[in-house]
Each structure stands twice: as structure tokens, then as C-alpha cells.
Amino acid sequence: MSLIPFDDRDGVIWFDGKLIPWRDAKIHVLTHGLHYGSCVFEGERSYDGQIFRCTDHSVRLAKSAALMDMEFPWGPEKIDAAKKETLRVNNIVDGYIRAVAWRGSEQMGVSAQATKTHLAIACWTWPSYFSPEKRENGISLRTSHWRKPSPDTAPVHAKAAGLYMIGTMSKHAAEKDGFDDALMLDYRGQVAEATGANLFAVENGVLKTPIPDCFLNGLTRQTVIGLAKDFGIPFEETVIMPEDLGKFSEIFVTGSAAEVMAVGRIDQKTYTVGPITRKLRLAYENLVRGKPLTAGDA
Numbered sequence: 001m002s003l004i005p006f007d008d009r010d011g012v013i014w015f016d017g018k019l020i021p022w023r024d025a026k027i028h029v030l031t032h033g034l035h036y037g038s039c040v041f042e043g044e045r046s047y048d049g050q051i052f053r054c055t056d057h058s059v060r061l062a063k064s065a066a067l068m069d070m071e072f073p074w075g076p077e078k079i080d081a082a083k084k085e086t087l088r089v090n091n092i093v094d095g096y097i098r099a100v101a102w103r104g105s106e107q108m109g110v111s112a113q114a115t116k117t118h119l120a121i122a123c124w125t126w127p128s129y130f131s132p133e134k135r136e137n138g139i140s141l142r143t144s145h146w147r148k149p150s151p152d153t154a155p156v157h158a159k160a161a162g163l164y165m166i167g168t169m170s171k172h173a174a175e176k177d178g179f180d181d182a183l184m185l186d187y188r189g190q191v192a193e194a195t196g197a198n199l200f201a202v203e204n205g206v207l208k209t210p211i212p213d214c215f216l217n218g219l220t221r222q223t224v225i226g227l228a229k230d231f232g233i234p235f236e237e238t239v240i241m242p243e244d245l246g247k248f249s250e251i252f253v254t255g256s257a258a259e260v261m262a263v264g265r266i267d268q269k270t271y272t273v274g275p276i277t278r279k280l281r282l283a284y285e286n287l288v289r290g291k292p293l294t295a296g297d298a
């Protein structure tokens, strides 16, 4: 795989209030966020130059920082404006925006009362997260042995960098076995989500999704639930156990990066890309580009 390293690209990055050359957007190795995981972030997409649910992402970033007890002096208007400016100056139309906030180098140790919060915003052109073949047939998930922690163990509703170490280990293990991503169970053994996307399932025409009580209630998840309601698709937020997975006719995942992505396989069980997945995927693709839902979608 040939990758362009993320620290060696052209463009500008918004860094603590200023747009600076991409390669100069650096932090010191003795940064609290790096050592102790005091770091929160957002991942969002722009379509035709417009950031989808821009303010909702800015609000969530501030909320994640608050959940992590981090000072956060930027209001949503300021973050929105910074994201839009960064996108415009970099000339990105269909892209991905990454805002990240972290505790700095002012203090090193578990206690970090003297640290300042820093904020950076980068963006780049990013087509689909998965290949066209995966889009057509669905991605494969392998159940991880790592579990999503309980709400009294970790700040599970924050989009906190530290929570992703479980995701990275799980995804690597899945990839080693030839799967695209991991299916995460929670601390009770209930089906939770993928490593960077929420999960939906269809049973007898009813759309089901796990209750987001120990993982991120994704903005895409909320958008898709709204679309399902608009279409009159019966919908239920419910407990899904691993043994329920055999009953479902369709599975898909949702996320700002993944968008609406069909799942073709979980462990040994295969699924086809069914009508509800297709309908919601198309409706989502239209919505993010500001196109109205058409009769064909419904």
C-alpha cells in the first residue's frame, strides 16, 4: 500500500487560531495528550464544499472535551468558522475534516491542571472509506475479543482518542484474518458497533440498532434513524446479542467516514445487501449533498 504520510503534504492546517503550512503543524514529544490520552477529536465530511452537520460536530467536540474535564475556550461558531476557512483555503470540495483538541506540554504527569488545551483542524480530499467492490457486496466484520467499556469505566460518550486503542487492536486482529473491520461487543456481551461506525440490522422488515448507552450515538446514526422514520420503516432501538445476528437479513454500519456501508459478512454468517440498506444509503447520499428525497427513494 503506498501511503502519503500525513505529516508530509501540501496545504495549510488551522493551529490554535492561525493557518500555518501543513508540515509545520507539529507538537512536542512531551505533550500530555500523547502520553496520557487527554485528546478528543472529530471526523466529518464535506460534500460539494459544504460540511455535513458542521455545527453538530463542533458541539460534540466541545462536549467531548467537557466530558474529559478539558478546558475548551472555543464556541461552536468559532470552530465552524475555522473549519470552513480551512476547507476553503485548501480548496477541498469533497473531503474529510479532522478537528483535534489536546492537552499541551505545560505539565507532564497524571495531574494536568496547568496544561492548556490546543486545537488543530486539518482537511483533505477523501473519497469513499471502502472500495467500490466493498460498497457493492458489503464489508466483513470479525467479532473482537476486546469489549467496549462500561460508562463507569471510561468516558464512553466522548469521541476521545484513548478509546480508540481498543478499536485499533481489534481492527488489526480482524484484518490479520482477512476481515475489513471488527465487530465490538460491550462489557455485557451485547453487540455494540464497529470500530468507527454504528451498526444497524434488519429483521422481518424492522430496522434495529443497539441502544447507545456505552458508545457514541453517532450523528450519522441519528441522521439514518431520521430517514427511516421519514420512510415509515419500522424502527427499534434494542439489545442485540451475538446469537441474534443469525436472524437478520441485512446489516449495515454508519459513520461520518464510513457513510452508510453494507455488511456482507460477520464471522461465518453472510448477508446480502438488501432493500432497506440500499434505500437508506441512497437517501443518505442525497441528503448530504442537499438533494431532496425523491419518490424513487421512498
Ligand SMILES: Cc1ncc(COP(=O)(O)O)c(C=O)c1O
Pocket: 043, 193, 194, 195, 196, 197, 198, 215, 216, 217, 218, 219, 220, 221, 254, 255, 256, 257
Ligand atoms: C467508535 C465510533 N462509533 C461511531 C461513530 C459514528 O459517529 P458519526 O456518525 O458521528 O461519525 C464513529 C465515528 O465517528 C466512531 O468512531
